[in-house]
Every structure is written in C-alpha cells, then in structure tokens.
Amino acid sequence: MVQMNRVQAVKTVLWSILGLTAAVGLTRFIFGLGATTNLSDATPWGLWIGFDVLSGVALAAGGFVITALFYVMRREEFHDFVKPAVLTAFLGYIAVVVGLLFDLGLPWNIWHMIIFWNPHSPLFEVGWCVMLYTTVLLLEFSPVPLEEFSRYAKIRTFLMKFRFPLILLGIMLSTLHQSSLGSLFLIMPFKLHPLWYSNILPVQFFVSAVALGFMMVIFESLVSHWLYIKDSETERIAKLGFIAAWVLFVYFLLRIGDIAFSGELGMIFTGTWEANLFIVEMLISVILPFIIFVVPRLRYNRKLQWVGSIMVVFGMVFNRINVGGLTMIRATGDIYLPSWMEIIVSMGVVSGAVLVFMFAIEKFHIWEERPRHPESNPYAPAAFDRSSGAWLGSPLLAASTRYSLAFVFAFAVGFALIPDNKIHSEGMDDIPVTRARGADTLFVDGNLNNFGVAFDHKKHEELTREGQACATCHHMNIPLDKNSGCWECHKKMFTVTDVFNHDWHASAGGAAIACDECHTPGQQRRAESAKNCEDCHRDLRVENTPIEVKAYLAPSYTDALHDICVACHLKKAVELADKPDLGLCPTCHGGETPENRRELYKYGQAARSLKPVVLPQVKKPE
Amino acid sequence: MSLAILTDVTKCIGCLECVAACKKENNLNMDVPREWQKMDGLSARNWTSVLHKPDNHNIRKQCRHCLEPACASACPVGALHTTPEGAVVYDNSKCLGCRYCMMACPYGIPRYDWDESVPYVRKCILCYDRIKEGKQPACTEACPTQATIFGKREDLIKVAHQRIKENPDLYINKVWGEHEIGGTSVLYISDIDLGFLSYQPELGTKALPRTTAPAMNAVPFAFVGMGAVMYGINWVIKRRMNNGQETGKEGNDGTDE
Structure with missing residues (x-):
C-alpha cells in the first residue's frame, strides 16, 4: 500500500465517519427520530442537544474570547491564535446548526423563529443570537479566503474597515447566547438536580464558556500542530492557559458559592451517584486543569498542556450533558443511552467541521507559514499499489480516491448496520x-x-x-x-389488540412487578426482551392449543x-x-x-x- | 372567562369512557406500546389516561392547562399558546420540533410522534373546538359518574372547596391546581396525595415562566453592558498605549496585518 502520512490517515477516518453519518442521516429523515434515536417522551433531549448544541456552542467560544483578548485588550502576543480561533468558531457554529437540523422534528421550519416571535423563550433568544453571530463570524473570517482572490480586494478592504465593530458585536452576541443556553434550564427546577440547578445558571454557563473557549484554542492549536508536524507555541499556550486557569477559578467560585448559598454543600458528599458525578465533573473540568495551568513548572510542560486542555474540553462537555439531561434521571426515572446512530451523527458533524478546518488550513493564509500540502508531497514514492498492482495516479488523485472509497464503503456499512426492526414499527x-x-x-x-x-x-x-x-x-x-x-x-x-396494560403491571398499585422480573436484565427493555404472558398467567391458554400469545398482544x-x-x-x-x-x-x-x-x-x-x-x-x- | 375541568378522584370508577371519548373526538389511532412511551398511559395517541392506584383509586391524567404554562413560555415560535378560554393549544404550522415544551412541562405531559417523519407535539387541547362552540369537552361529557366535570374555573374551585367542606374526613384539604405553579385549569380533589402526577411532589406556587423571566429581562442590559465594558476597556488600553508610544515605548495600532 501507499504510505499514508498523518494527515491523510486522519482524513480517511473522518471521511469514513461522514459516510456512516450520511447513511444514518438519510434513515433519520425518512423514518423519523424514533427509528434512529433512543429519545423518548421522558427524555426528549438527548445527545444531539447535549453534545451538538449545548457543548458545540460552548466549544466554539474560542472565537469571541480570543478576539476580545487580541482586539479589545490588545494582547499582541496572541496574534497567531486569532485566525484559527475565529475559523474554529465559525465552523463550530455551522456544526451546531447542522446538528440541530438532525435533532429538530421539523427542521425545514427552523426559519420560523425569524417570523414567529416569542421573546419570553430563552430558546428564541439563543436561536436569534446564533443566527446573527454565525453571520458576524462569516464576515469576521471572510477576509482570509478573500485574500486569495485579488478581484475581491475591494470587498475585503470594505470588510476590514468594519472589523472592530464586528468583533465588538460578536462579543456582545456571544455573551447573550452563551448565557441564555443556561437560561434554557431555569424553567426546569423540578427536573434538574439541585447541584446543577441554580438561579445563576446563565452566568455559570457564560463564565465556563469563556474558560472553555481559551482551552479550546489551546487544544485546537496542539492538535493542528501535531497533525501538520509543526513546533507548537508552548510559551504562548502557557500564557493563555494561565488566563484560562483564573477564569476557571471564578467559575469554581460561582458553582460552589451558589451551592453554599442555597445551603446544599452537604449534598456533595452524600455519595449518591449524582454527588459523585458532581465531584468527577468538578475535578476534570476545573480543579485539575486549574492546578496544571497555575503552577509555572507544570504549565510549560507540553504533555501537561495536552492533558489539561483535554480535561477541560471533556469536563465542560460533561457539564453540558449533565445539565442537558443526565442529572434529570432522578426526576424522570428514565435512563437514556444514546443509540449508536446518534453517536455517529454527532461524530460526523464534528468530522465534517474538522475536514473543512483542514481544508482551510491548507488552502488559506491562516498560519504565518502554510503547511506543506499533505497530498502533493514531491518526495512521496510513486502511487503504485504493490499489493494489487494498480496504478493509483498522482498522489493527489490517489488520496482523493482513498477518501471517496472510505466514504462510500462506510455509507454502505452504515446502511447494513441499521436494524430493520428499529426502522419499521412492529x-x-x-x-x-x-x-x-x-x-x-x-x-x-x-x-x-x-x-x-x-x-x-x-x-x-x-x-x-x-x-x-x-x-x-x-x-x-x-x-x-x-x-x-x-x-x-x-x-x-x-x-390483535394491545390490551396488555403495561402501566398496571409495573405500577406499585397494580401488579407491582419490578422491570427486571419481566424484562431480561441488561437488555433494552422492549416487548421482545420481556417474558411472555403465559410465563406468569399459566391458565391463559388451554393445553395443546395451536394459538400463540405474542409478547404483549392479545390473540x-x-x-x-x-x-x-x-x-x-x-x-x-x-x-x-x-x-x-x-x-x-x-x-x-x-x-x-x-x-x-x-x-x-x-x-x-x-x-x-x-x-x-x-x-x-x-x-x-x- | 376561564374554563376548567375538576376531577374528583373519589368518584372515578376507572371505566376509561373518557379515554375512549377523547380518542374518538380527536381521531386518534390505536396505540401500540413502543419503547419511547412513558408508563403513565399517555402517548401521542392517548391524550388522557387513567392511572390505577391501590384501594380502587383511579386518577385521570391529562394536560393541566396551566394559567401560566411553562410549555408556552418555552416555545421559541409560540406554537403552544393559551387561549382566552384557558385552554393551552398547539399550532402545528408554527412548530419546528425542538421539544423544549416537553422538557419544560413540570408534569411531563406533551408527547411526540417519534415514529413519524413529520412529527408533531401531541397533548390534550381541552377539546378547544368544542368549548369554543359552548359545548363541553368529550371526556367530561362521557363520564358516567360525574367524576370529571367541566365549568368556569371560579365555580369549580367553589364546588371543590364545598365538597371538601362537606366531607372533611374523606378528602385531603387541598385542591390540586388551585395555586400550584400559578394555578392550572385542570383541578383535582382527592383522598390520596397526587404529588406523583408531577416531577416533584410539591411544585410551589411560583409560575414557571417567572423563573426564566429575570434572565430574559436582563438580556438587553447584558448586551449593551458587555458592549460598553468592552469598548471602555479598549479605549483605556488604546489611550495607555498611545501615551506609551509618545514616551518611546513600543506600541500597537490595533490592526493585525
């Protein structure tokens, strides 16, 4: 086989995930949400909201924090982070919108928010801000690709004139929707666990988004420099991490202070699984990274920079997922695990964004020094596949063939994997x-x-x-x-009729049968995994009768x-x-x-x- | 004129006539148990159900039609809205399917067409077409024991208190829905605690839209405030840098090219 370099290998994987996503996406739009997700009436928001939207917006916060730092605070030393951060933010928001289109039941009505107003709704506010901010980000970033085309120089100069007002508007809009995502959950005081519910949820969401924004810039810088084999900016990353650490500290005070204020500090150490979840979340999203980036000896260590930034990224995503539903289990009593198709779509949306990011890095003037184009390495051996004896063409052609194959193959595999019984109702x-x-x-x-x-x-x-x-x-x-x-x-x-009264069988007032007594423990609780009626009601059928009684259906x-x-x-x-x-x-x-x-x-x-x-x-x- | 339903748990015999009437009135198909349904009998095709509890207690479950509904306040496009009659109704032509209403409802009432490729939110709409014409909802009409009755909200609250007064040993001295989360149009009196109908036994009297209102009211101030703070910081820093430049220090004119 032709040797693949790091970038090509990563791209092949990303294209495969996109292929799977395409198969799952088609299924989702043809057969509906029930066929592809494990969402339910008790858990109507799942991974696509918790990760794609809540975490996606927070992960894209790097754009506004870095522009605030560079253009507003005039911190010259962070110049090199600005363009990649704005690009990441722009792609992040596009990914959020695409992810949202999968999740919305009627995605073709998404524009309704423009004409039907309900200003009481935090979601209305978030929707508007995301629309506006995505436009602002497009205008902020577009001078970079326009640089490549001399005939658009006038538009570019025009846009550059409005750079500072745009940056300011971007920061203002980000403040609003980053916090309003927290406001979404203010209306659920009875569902959300008290360790996460707080009257200052919007403030907590905003501050954590700022910290995460810095960390995301660090993480993105580390990853892209590793991919394209460049020296990373250890010094500047340490500086940025130091600022982020103090934002994390403020966030920590806001979280703990709020819990202390409502007199629930004792709840943290009660040992319930939510309490433990809280401790884990605080450790990986705040405490450990704070230590890493505050101690001088640690924050200049490249490996620890990786560890610290990954911890915050995971920790804050974890926090958004906790708020977005994981800690509501106590109230709803419904345990939701995303289906593999939901996970694939979430991964696919990120993969798409990463591919566009790599494209932009290779084509446009985002880094001071452009990376060598990974597919046109002049020193690469002839693209001649020895195992099959096939001529794959020029390195660029060979690479695109490989990406296409990966996509198509994954697309087919995706379709083959989608279970028939989930698509079609019984x-x-x-x-x-x-x-x-x-x-x-x-x-x-x-x-x-x-x-x-x-x-x-x-x-x-x-x-x-x-x-x-x-x-x-x-x-x-x-x-x-x-x-x-x-x-x-x-x-x-x-x-046949559905006379089987599941509620009565399960309720304490009825038969009071525990779930596992009928459903096989460990398996998903469905009619198929349950006992048959006759296993308990032995006199339901007379002996030797040819009549069958199916799981929940009466004859x-x-x-x-x-x-x-x-x-x-x-x-x-x-x-x-x-x-x-x-x-x-x-x-x-x-x-x-x-x-x-x-x-x-x-x-x-x-x-x-x-x-x-x-x-x-x-x-x-x- | 706020219309309401009063359900007397002690009178319900669990015959499910209301459920059947509701299905007929709203053209709801046969329901097949699916993995996404809750255990309370409600689903996209069952807008009311009767829960059977110990000692012959039958509790009818349906949308509570809050006076200040969380779902309507949450809906970003106003697809769910209250009518002058007190019914909380749904306009499927506005809906975009975000399901925030389902998340917001403290009783967990709205259901979703999970198996449809064009899904809508489904819940009891208090037979809005019927009550507009002056008729009563199908469920109360069908009830053979007058366990669930329809009328003006004020009248029904009086009736409820009257019944409790006449029979203080039987009833718990509480009208569920009278003050709960700002009041609901579907009221209950009962001889057992009905806390299990909501996500938490005690919901308090504060209407849920008022939890988000402070945050939403702060939005314009946060917007302008953040802009002013950022501009101010920039102005100060720029001035300092210019001063520094004059005294010979290295400066920055703010453009990155």
Missing part, C-alpha cells in the same frame, strides 16, 4: 400461502406453526370483481409482499374464539354422546365438509407436512 408479518394460483382451496398457515386453515380461493376470486381483480390481494407493487394477509379485509377477526377475536370454543367443543363432544357433531368444524363453519378437508390434508402432507387440527374420533350414535 406490524403484521406477511402471511405465506402454500399453493400457487388457480387453486380452489388453499391451505394457509398464518402462524407458521404447521396448523393450516382452509382458504376458499375460488370464492374469494369470485368476490373480487368477478375474478378479475387479483391485485386486491396480490398487489405486486410492494416489495417482498406476496399477498395481503386475511386480516387486511377481515380486520375484525384477525387484528385476535378469531384466534381467541378458536381457542376458547374449540377446546370446550371437543371436550363436550366426548362427554355428550348424543351431540357428536360438536367437535366437527362444519358444525359451525357450514362451508367446510369433511371431504374437502381430507383432500386438503392430503395436499398439505405432500407439500409441507402441514398438520390440520386433529379432532378426536367421535362415534356417531347408531
């Missing part, structure tokens, strides 16, 4: 029929349990517009559907009647010697004669070894 199965067209009577084995039912095909043919409308039952346009099930016409007879009217009536009829036919016909089907079902049933039986034996219901031999009275 409905009736197709019912196979065991004899081809033209037959007078068919043997239909609907339950697939080798107990057949006589189906008068001829009569049905006659009923459907004088035998001309085969498609009434045999509609050929539905894939894999050979014929309509009987129940589609005979709805009343065959529809259909026909099935139930067969079960209840036939069993008794058979019993009585033996008991009451003077009423032998009680046990015979034609007694109730006039059309069926013992003769044609025998015929059917023969056919069934030959074709699929079907077993008609065997009736006891009853002697007719002399």
Whole structure:
C-alpha cells in the first residue's frame, strides 16, 4: 500500500465517519427520530442537544474570547491564535446548526423563529443570537479566503474597515447566547438536580464558556500542530492557559458559592451517584486543569498542556450533558443511552467541521507559514499499489480516491448496520400461502406453526370483481409482499389488540412487578426482551392449543374464539354422546365438509407436512 | 372567562369512557406500546389516561392547562399558546420540533410522534373546538359518574372547596391546581396525595415562566453592558498605549496585518 502520512490517515477516518453519518442521516429523515434515536417522551433531549448544541456552542467560544483578548485588550502576543480561533468558531457554529437540523422534528421550519416571535423563550433568544453571530463570524473570517482572490480586494478592504465593530458585536452576541443556553434550564427546577440547578445558571454557563473557549484554542492549536508536524507555541499556550486557569477559578467560585448559598454543600458528599458525578465533573473540568495551568513548572510542560486542555474540553462537555439531561434521571426515572446512530451523527458533524478546518488550513493564509500540502508531497514514492498492482495516479488523485472509497464503503456499512426492526414499527408479518394460483382451496398457515386453515380461493376470486381483480390481494407493487394477509379485509377477526396494560403491571398499585422480573436484565427493555404472558398467567391458554400469545398482544377475536370454543367443543363432544357433531368444524363453519378437508390434508402432507387440527374420533350414535 | 375541568378522584370508577371519548373526538389511532412511551398511559395517541392506584383509586391524567404554562413560555415560535378560554393549544404550522415544551412541562405531559417523519407535539387541547362552540369537552361529557366535570374555573374551585367542606374526613384539604405553579385549569380533589402526577411532589406556587423571566429581562442590559465594558476597556488600553508610544515605548495600532 501507499504510505499514508498523518494527515491523510486522519482524513480517511473522518471521511469514513461522514459516510456512516450520511447513511444514518438519510434513515433519520425518512423514518423519523424514533427509528434512529433512543429519545423518548421522558427524555426528549438527548445527545444531539447535549453534545451538538449545548457543548458545540460552548466549544466554539474560542472565537469571541480570543478576539476580545487580541482586539479589545490588545494582547499582541496572541496574534497567531486569532485566525484559527475565529475559523474554529465559525465552523463550530455551522456544526451546531447542522446538528440541530438532525435533532429538530421539523427542521425545514427552523426559519420560523425569524417570523414567529416569542421573546419570553430563552430558546428564541439563543436561536436569534446564533443566527446573527454565525453571520458576524462569516464576515469576521471572510477576509482570509478573500485574500486569495485579488478581484475581491475591494470587498475585503470594505470588510476590514468594519472589523472592530464586528468583533465588538460578536462579543456582545456571544455573551447573550452563551448565557441564555443556561437560561434554557431555569424553567426546569423540578427536573434538574439541585447541584446543577441554580438561579445563576446563565452566568455559570457564560463564565465556563469563556474558560472553555481559551482551552479550546489551546487544544485546537496542539492538535493542528501535531497533525501538520509543526513546533507548537508552548510559551504562548502557557500564557493563555494561565488566563484560562483564573477564569476557571471564578467559575469554581460561582458553582460552589451558589451551592453554599442555597445551603446544599452537604449534598456533595452524600455519595449518591449524582454527588459523585458532581465531584468527577468538578475535578476534570476545573480543579485539575486549574492546578496544571497555575503552577509555572507544570504549565510549560507540553504533555501537561495536552492533558489539561483535554480535561477541560471533556469536563465542560460533561457539564453540558449533565445539565442537558443526565442529572434529570432522578426526576424522570428514565435512563437514556444514546443509540449508536446518534453517536455517529454527532461524530460526523464534528468530522465534517474538522475536514473543512483542514481544508482551510491548507488552502488559506491562516498560519504565518502554510503547511506543506499533505497530498502533493514531491518526495512521496510513486502511487503504485504493490499489493494489487494498480496504478493509483498522482498522489493527489490517489488520496482523493482513498477518501471517496472510505466514504462510500462506510455509507454502505452504515446502511447494513441499521436494524430493520428499529426502522419499521412492529406490524403484521406477511402471511405465506402454500399453493400457487388457480387453486380452489388453499391451505394457509398464518402462524407458521404447521396448523393450516382452509382458504376458499375460488370464492374469494369470485368476490373480487368477478375474478378479475387479483391485485386486491396480490398487489405486486410492494416489495417482498406476496399477498395481503386475511386480516387486511377481515380486520375484525384477525387484528390483535394491545390490551396488555403495561402501566398496571409495573405500577406499585397494580401488579407491582419490578422491570427486571419481566424484562431480561441488561437488555433494552422492549416487548421482545420481556417474558411472555403465559410465563406468569399459566391458565391463559388451554393445553395443546395451536394459538400463540405474542409478547404483549392479545390473540385476535378469531384466534381467541378458536381457542376458547374449540377446546370446550371437543371436550363436550366426548362427554355428550348424543351431540357428536360438536367437535366437527362444519358444525359451525357450514362451508367446510369433511371431504374437502381430507383432500386438503392430503395436499398439505405432500407439500409441507402441514398438520390440520386433529379432532378426536367421535362415534356417531347408531 | 376561564374554563376548567375538576376531577374528583373519589368518584372515578376507572371505566376509561373518557379515554375512549377523547380518542374518538380527536381521531386518534390505536396505540401500540413502543419503547419511547412513558408508563403513565399517555402517548401521542392517548391524550388522557387513567392511572390505577391501590384501594380502587383511579386518577385521570391529562394536560393541566396551566394559567401560566411553562410549555408556552418555552416555545421559541409560540406554537403552544393559551387561549382566552384557558385552554393551552398547539399550532402545528408554527412548530419546528425542538421539544423544549416537553422538557419544560413540570408534569411531563406533551408527547411526540417519534415514529413519524413529520412529527408533531401531541397533548390534550381541552377539546378547544368544542368549548369554543359552548359545548363541553368529550371526556367530561362521557363520564358516567360525574367524576370529571367541566365549568368556569371560579365555580369549580367553589364546588371543590364545598365538597371538601362537606366531607372533611374523606378528602385531603387541598385542591390540586388551585395555586400550584400559578394555578392550572385542570383541578383535582382527592383522598390520596397526587404529588406523583408531577416531577416533584410539591411544585410551589411560583409560575414557571417567572423563573426564566429575570434572565430574559436582563438580556438587553447584558448586551449593551458587555458592549460598553468592552469598548471602555479598549479605549483605556488604546489611550495607555498611545501615551506609551509618545514616551518611546513600543506600541500597537490595533490592526493585525
């Protein structure tokens, strides 16, 4: 294989994730949120809000804190961080909006916020600010790509004139929506755990976003310099980290002070899982990084810079996820774990942003010294794949081929992985029929349990517009559907009902059965993983009956009647010697004669070894 | 004119006539249990349900139609809104599907069409079309025991207190929804505590929109304030730098190119 360098390897992985995301994304928009996410009525906000939106906005805070530091505070030494930070912020906000489009139930209505106003809603405020700030960021950043095209020089000069007002506006807008994201949760005092709920949530969100903004700039600088093998700016990173550390300290005071003010300090050490979650969150998001960046000896250590910035990034994302739902479990009683498809989409949105970031780094004047283009290394060996003997073309072509392949392959794998039963709601199965067209009577084995039912095909043919409308039952346009099930016409007879009262079984006032008593522990709690009704209700069915009772569905009217009536009829036919016909089907079902049933039986034996219901031999009275 | 429903838990026999009437009135399809539903019987296709509790207690659950609803205050586009009659109704043509209403509701009432590719928020709308015409909601009409009745809110509160007064041994001396989170249009009287209907047993009397109001009112001040502070800092620093330049120190004119 052709040797891949670091950048190419990372890009291949990112393109693969994008391929998976494309497959999942299509599924999400065709089949809805229920088919792709583990969201529920109890947990309507999940990973896509907690990570993509809440954390995404906070992670993109680097743009406004660095511009504030450089343009407003005139800290010259941070010049090199400005362009990458503004770019990261811009891409971050685009990623937030894209992530939001996946999460919104009706994403094509996202523009409604522009015309339908509800100024009481924090979300309305966030929506507007994000729209405006994304525009501001576009204007802030656009001089950089415009630099490449001399014919746009005038536009560039024009934009540069408004740079300071734009920067100022960007900072003002960021202040608003970074804090308003915290205000979103003020309305949930009964759901959010008291260690996270606070009247100053907006202030806490803002201050933590500032700290995270600095750390994100550090993290982004470390990663991109590692990727493109450049010397990182250890000195300046240490300076930036020092500022961030003191912001973290203010944040720590705000968190702890607020908890102390409401007299809940004792709650931190109660050992409940929320309390432990709080301790872990504070350790990785505040305390440890503060130590790393405040002690001079530690903050100049490159490895610790990595550790510290990653801790804050993870810690603050953790905080947003905690506020966004993880600590509401106590109130809602619903444990939500994101599905793999949600995780893939979140990763895909980030991957897309990273790819655009890498593109911009390679194409535009973002660093003082542009990185060598990773795909056109003049010293690279000939792009000739020895294992397959294929000529891959120039290094650039070979690389794009590899990215495309990664995308397409991942796209296909993504589709293959999406479970069928999650997409389609549980409905009736197709019912196979065991004899081809033209037959007078068919043997239909609907339950697939080798107990057949006589189906008068001829009569049905006659009923459907004088035998001309085969498609009434045999509609050929539905894939894999050979014929309509009987129940589609005979709805009343065959529809099963959802009479199983789950709430009553689970509630303390009802059967008071713990979840795990029915559902297999460790598995997702669904009907499929639960016990069958008969496991507890042993007298639900009479013995040796062909009728099945599925997980939560009660037998259909026909099935139930067969079960209840036939069993008794058979019993009585033996008991009451003077009423032998009680046990015979034609007694109730006039059309069926013992003769044609025998015929059917023969056919069934030959074709699929079907077993008609065997009736006891009853002697007719002399 | 604020209209309301009063549900007397002691009178409910759990016959589910209200549930059936609601389904019929609102054209709601058969429900199939799915993994995203809560255990309280409500779903996108069940806007009211009856919870069965020990000793023959049947408690009807439905949207409480708060006087100051958290959901309507949370909705960024005003798709959920209160009507003069007191019903909290939903305009699906405005909705963008953010589900903030579902997060905000202290009773956890709004449900979502999780299995639809064009999903809407679903909840009881107090049969708004019917009450506009002067009729009563389908559920109260269907109730055979008058356990759930419809009327003006003031009248129903009087009725509720009257019943408690007449039978102080039976009822708990509380009308659920009278003052709770600013008052609701669906009231309950009961002989058992109904704290389990909400996320926490005691919700207090403060309406939830008032928790976000201070933050939202501070928005213009934060916006202008941050701008002023930043501009001020810049002005001071610029001045200092210019002074420094005059005395021969190295300065910076603020452009990065």
